[in-house]
Amino acid sequence: MESFRVPIPRARQIVLTASERRRLKKLAHSRTAPYQQVVRVRIVLDAAHGYSNARVALRQRLHLDTVRLWRGRYADQGIDGLKDRPRTGRPPRFTPIQRAEVTALACQLPAETGVPLSRWSSTDLASEAIGRGITDTISASTIRRILAADVLKPWQYA
Known part of the structure; x- marks a missing residue:
């Protein structure tokens, strides 16, 4: 009987320049930045350090899917990917x-x-x-x- 290997998905590789790392570290330790942004930046910094998604999730006490989402967004869009996307919300009732x-x-x-x-x-x-x-x-x-x-x-x- 033949056994098939299922490929293990690899986490997206994050490579930071020195200036990006400085900027992200400053945000990660900011007391005035929004909390969600700080969490997202810490995910990226851990990912750039070479940690797996599971390890980042444990370190940051987050769900694995959350880590995967923000790591992927940063890999695709850079720092702009860490911002919330605009939401439509309820349309205004009055013109x-x-x-x-x-x-x-x-x-x-x-x-x-x-x-x-x-x-x-x-x-x-x-x-x-x-x-x-x-x-x-x-x-x-x-x-x-x-x-x-x-x-x-x-x-x-x-």
């Missing part, structure tokens, strides 16, 4: 035009718009935005977030 219209409404005095109020509250602004057809639905808390982005608080001004 920039709707946000601008809500902000413009908040900047007007209620009396100028025919509303019998001395100041806007976020609830009043939400009702007015729906009444004017700016949007079908909007909550008072969303109004507060939109205005907070522009540092506007119309309910505090007379």
